[in-house]
Amino acid sequence: MQRRLYFTLPDAGSARAVLDELLLARISIRHIHFLARQAMAAELPTLGLLARTDxxxxxxxxxxxxxxxxxxxxxxxxxxxxxxxxxxxxxxxxxxxxxxxxxxxxxxxxxAAVPNTRLRRFAAALAQGRVLLILDLPAARVDDIEAMLAQRHPAASFGGMEPPALAFP
Known part of the structure; x- marks a missing residue:
């Protein structure tokens, strides 16, 4: 079962460093998403239209x-x-x-013109120029990845975790 974690990062440079760390920790790039107010580098995976809008x-x-x-x-x-x-x-x-x-x-x-209501709580951080990191992880890896990010990237602040989605809605 997947869990969705949110972290805010100070800038695009730290987002690139976190991406490298997550890839080395064997997190698939399709489970890593970034969202920022400003344009980001092309190598950073951005949030898709369905997740970015409502x-x-x-x-x-x-x-x-x-x-x-x-x-x-x-x-x-x-x-x-x-x-x-x-x-x-x-x-x-x-x-x-x-x-x-x-x-x-x-x-x-x-x-399609309305921002995602689940991301509303991060609007102030995005307005300040911070970068939102969204991770979709297996439940068994959540604690390991949280500890790794807290140890290696202290500027990354934990933004919460979504409750698990139902398998058959």
Missing amino acids: IVHGAQLGAAIGAVIGLACAIGLAFYPIAGWTAGTFTILLLMLGGALLGSWASAMNA
Whole structure:
């Protein structure tokens, strides 16, 4: 099971040094991400669009709201048929699915412009020019990597750990 750890680093130079240390500790580069307000060197792996923005949360919220609106339209169609249309079970499910898809798409497009709400607590540090390090580690390696970073990079401050995600949401 993976754990997501957050650390703030003073600058891009220390981020490069931490990256080297993590690679030597056999952490895969695909599990290491950096986020900074200023442009970073090309060799530092940056955070992707899905993790940097609130697209996933927006799509989930839009799907739920869209499904409820689709259900409300189907119930309205069942009680007040339009030109002989009747809302059977298939029609209700189709309207709910259509509402969920439309709501998910529209909400995800809006959420693409919103920063990730999970990263909001690091906004002040990023505004000061610090670099955010995000690590996805196996649970067995968390203590080792935390101790290594605390010993070799005392300027890196621990920003917390996300609770584990469910395997089947």
